[in-house]
Amino acid sequence: MELIDLHTHTTASDGTLAPAELVRAAHRAGLRALAVTDHDTTSGLAEALAEGEKLGLEVIPGVEITAEVGLRHSVHILGLFLDPEDEGLKEGLGRFMASRKERNPKIVAKLNELGIDITLDQVKSYAGGELISRAHFAQALVGRGAAATRQEAFNRYIGAGRPAYVPKLRLPLSETAGLIKGAGGVPVLAHPGIIELPPPALEALITRLAGEGLEGVEAYYSEHGAAMQRRLIALAARLGLVVTGGSDFHGGCKPDVRLAYGRGELRVPAGILSAIKQRRDRIRKEAR
Ligand code: AMP
Ligand code: MN
Ligand code: MN
Ligand code: MN
Numbered sequence: 001m002e003l004i005d006l007h008t009h010t011t012a013s014d015g016t017l018a019p020a021e022l023v024r025a026a027h028r029a030g031l032r033a034l035a036v037t038d039h040d041t042t043s044g045l046a047e048a049l050a051e052g053e054k055l056g057l058e059v060i061p062g063v064e065i066t067a068e069v070g071l072r073h074s075v076h077i078l079g080l081f082l083d084p085e086d087e088g089l090k091e092g093l094g095r096f097m098a099s100r101k102e103r104n105p106k107i108v109a110k111l112n113e114l115g116i117d118i119t120l121d122q123v124k125s126y127a128g129g130e131l132i133s134r135a136h137f138a139q140a141l142v143g144r145g146a147a148a149t150r151q152e153a154f155n156r157y158i159g160a161g162r163p164a165y166v167p168k169l170r171l172p173l174s175e176t177a178g179l180i181k182g183a184g185g186v187p188v189l190a191h192p193g194i195i196e197l198p199p200p201a202l203e204a205l206i207t208r209l210a211g212e213g214l215e216g217v218e219a220y221y222s223e224h225g226a227a228m229q230r231r232l233i234a235l236a237a238r239l240g241l242v243v244t245g246g247s248d249f250h251g252g253c254k255p256d257v258r259l260a261y262g263r264g265e266l267r268v269p270a271g272i273l274s275a276i277k278q279r280r281d282r283i284r285k286e287a288r
Helices: 019-028 045-055 087-113 120-124 134-143 150-158 173-182 199-210 226-239 270-287
Strands: 033-036 058-068 075-080 186-189 216-221 242-246
Touching: 019 033, 019 045, 033 045, 045 058, 058 087, 058 173, 075 173, 075 242, 087 120, 087 134, 087 173, 120 134, 134 150, 173 186, 173 270, 186 242, 186 270, 199 226, 216 226, 216 270, 226 242, 242 270
Parallel strands: 033 058, 186 216, 216 242
Antiparallel strands: 058 075, 075 186
């Protein structure tokens, strides 16, 4: 079976492979297509697309954005097949970046108040690009000896509800989906299976989001069991959503998740790509 991976991160956000390195890894793994979906930024896409061109591997430009859905938890939305040069998208992602730039010193201040000796420059030294996320804070906290593992750093300090947690800007789902569609992309709910909701509530949420502009669900995912995958594929068919899939590969900072194979069980069939492309074409036609 030909395989694809439609959810991956590079050094442009919190992954450890540079965009071209990631594309080479996907090529070596024999993938049919790879989507690069860094958090809040498209800055790795030009390099990835150029490397894909060189190797003859289809690279799909993407992004992953946190959105507000009026629940205790926010959700992550993937935008697939978007135009990185779209002005509306650039403006929207610029707002997220500005919010991070306000947030990062606040996290440092809270950590300092907790008696942890850490500076923003130390955190920045773990980032490959302009974007600083809590993933980099976690690495810096381990580096400073304030936590034994990154997971402990989240649990003790920077996870939601913990003492050094600072929220960042999130837009409602409808606006987030609008930003992606305006750039010609397909907005997809990322990793629905890790949203902490019982199955009927998760189904109700996806049904509501489908009415607010969502176009797909990531049914194939590293952390989804066979039953979750099956339920999401069936729900997508009922709601007229496309199905996507990916590993959420981050490289060495999440070493147990492999490109394309996730935790070992993941297989995203290349056959799902044609329906996603049809949806992309429909979104672009409706936007005209
Ligand atoms: P941010 O976008 O700055 O809020 O940071 C979110 C990133 O931190 C995610 O993309 C994950 O890579 C990582 N992350 C978030 N929550 C956790 C957690 N509980 N444990 C480990 N990593 C996490
Ligand atoms: Mn991440
Ligand atoms: Mn995510
Ligand atoms: Mn991700």
